[in-house]
Amino acid sequence: KGVEEEQAPTVEEEDKGVEEEQKKSKKGKHRKDKPWDHDGIDHWAIQPFTKDDNPHGLLEESSFATLFPKYREKYLREVWPAVTRALxxxxxGCELNLVEGSMTVRTTRKTWDPFVIIKARDLIKLLSRSVPAPQALKILQDDMQADIIKIGGLIRNKEKFVKRRQRLIGPNGSTLKAIELLTQCYVLVQGNTVSAMGPYKGLKAVRRIVEDCIKNIHPIYHIKALMIKRELAKDPALANENWERFLPKFKKKNVARRKPLQAAKEAAAGGEGKKKKDYTPFPPPQQPSKIDLQLESGEYFLTEDQKRERKAAAQAAQQSKRVEERARQREAAFVAPKEDGKPSKDSKAQGQQQQDVKELAASLKRKAQQAGGSGGPGSGSDGKKGKGQGLDAFLVPEAKAGIQDGEKKKKKQKTQE
Structure with missing residues (x-):
């Protein structure tokens, strides 16, 4: 009697217990222990593929071809023996066609790795994109992948494209070097493409950085985030946690655009720019339509030939104006600039020569006067003649002839009068 009687389970509790047992049995019905699969296995590790894994080779031949630019021809001819040996x-098998400017790779009967033809395709792509041959041959390794990022079509403006591509490289290549160190990839910027080599995870980061840079997002933001992630990966306690709270969050700032030049000048001068119009409750007058303007000018009644002639005449007049303007611009280049400042050596020498000529003329006049005055009393009525003879003594024959002609003309004029 001292022993307490156990309460019998109810019908509902029994039903629940049966249902739970059925669920457990269904959930683990096909689960069995797998001795080859345990927690110590790295499922992301790439297992090496050897010749023993596929001793019979491949059934079909596969091939890939790619073109290369003309400036790569000389280098490819030099390194092609090394590429042939590696493949x-x-x-x-590989082939270099200099006539078509193409490289071809294909599988042979000795090929045992089915994926190696994809590696060979990436190899010729990298060689055509100016990647050095020793670096490009590393793509044949199992842990190395390649990615060709096309950046030419992401932006239309050529000037902006060149600036942003240079921003990706950085001063003295510092930005590109930082990207290579953080992503463990080889990156080469060439023309309208960016060639990258490395592990899958690094290639994904490189593609995001490159595309965002061309879309006007500076690479330094991604570099900061990658540096923080690298430090967080060293801490095993944070291996299974979300890192969003540690990463920087950059917000877009709407920077005010610069004012136009005219508005800036008016603001500097103290003006208010455009004056506010007075409010009027009446709507503005209706603008004339295109047909109204043609009716006013008379163009509406012209035939197609007349319209064509009128348009050609307007174009010819505009072209003639442009030609005249260009001619004036070309002639302006030949106009000597005004000389300012101290006189040059040539001008000094010219002034000295002019002064010497003046002094020589004055001395000749003095000598002529002295010679004319020393004619003496015996000269009589021939005083003027003596004066002329004294002057002739200091003149060259051409000057004498000129003076005599001038005297003859004067005498003729006097006789006519």
Whole structure:
């Protein structure tokens, strides 16, 4: 009697217990222990593929071809023997066609790795995009992948494209070097493409950085985030946590645009720019339509030939104005500039010569007067003649002839009068 009687379970509790047992049995019905799969296995590790894994080779031949620019021809001819040897080791044939400017790779009977033809395709792509051959041959390794990022079509403005591409490289290549160190990838910017080589995770980061840079997002933001992630990865306590709270969040700032030049000048001068119009309750007058304007000018009644002639005449007049303007601009280049400041050596020498000529003329006049005055009393009525003879003594024959002609003309004029 001292022993307490146990209460019997109810019908509802029994039903619940049966249902739970059925659920458990269904959930683990097909689960069995797998001795080859345990927590110590790295499922992301890339297992090496050897010749013993596929001793029979491939059934069909696969091939890929790509074109290369003319300036790469000389370099490819030099390194092609090394490329051929590297591909021969993995059982892939290659061909360099200088006539068409193309490179071709294909599988052979000795090829055992089915994925190596994709690696060979990436190799010729990298070689055509100016990647050095020693670096491009590393793509044949199992842990190395390649990505060709096209950046030419992301932006239309050529000037902006060049500036943003240079921003990706950075001063002395510092930005590109930081990206390579943080992503463990090789990056080469060439023309309208960016060639990248490295692990899958790094290639994904490189593509995001490159595309965002061309879309006007500076690479330094991504570089900061990558540096923080690298430090967080070293802490095992944060391995399974969300890192969003540690990463920087950059907000877009709407920077006020610069004022136009005219508005800036008016603001500097103290003006208010455009004056506010007075409010009027009446609507503005209706603007004339295109047909109204044609009716006013008379163009509406012209035939197609007349309209064409009128348009050609207007174009010819505009072209003639442009030609005259260009001619004036070309002639302006030949107009000597005004000389300011101290006189040059040439001008000094010219002034000295003019002064010497003046002094010589004055001395000649003095000598002529002295010679004319010393004619003496015996000269009589021939005093003027003596004066002329004294002057002739200091003149050259051409000057004498000129003076005599001038005297003859004067005498003729006097006789006519």
């Amino acid at each position: 021969k080791e993995v059982g892939v």
